[in-house]
Amino acid sequence: MDRFVGQARLEWWANHATCLEKYDIDITIAVDAVGTWQATGRHVNALDTTQREGWDFLMEMDPYFSIVFPGEDNSGILVRVFEAEDGTLTLMEAPDGTAP
Template sequence: MDRFAGQGRLAWWANHSMCLEMYDIDITVAVDPIGRRRATGRHAPALDSMQREGWDFLMEMDPHFSVTFPGEERGGFMVRVVEAEDGTLTLTEAPDWDGSANVTFDLT
């Protein structure tokens, strides 16, 4: 796949068997000259306030998601997501992500 434009889905996995949330996105994926996938997208539809709160929480915990396309139930590839102020999502392939993150909760 050199280029894809259409629908995709971001999934945030707590571990290999538990998906905490999925977000539909409009996405454009291109392969750069060294073979790495890069993508931009937007939430489709836009997030409501409750979804936004969950999104922000997950992004703060760990901005790594799997991205899948229509016809794929599970799999896809791992990406690191950065959201711009205007809501544009930039997804960078993260093949070396090991599925772990350091998360600290302040309970005081």
């Protein structure tokens, strides 16, 4: 099993030209023998009130974000984000790379 522990950025795109928000996260990704990956993370810094309102609004509107890794060319992987009550984020790759 391969594993990555580091930082990444979640970006919420309104369309192909407009990124509304970016959130830095600490992330752990595990990849099994058949290439299926599972990821969990947390915001690098606690969200202030304004950021939290924006995050909650985007999550309610559409919980799909692009995840971008440092040094990459900004071509992110589309993921669905779930947030637990304790702030833990679970990321799942969108099945065909597009949000439903």
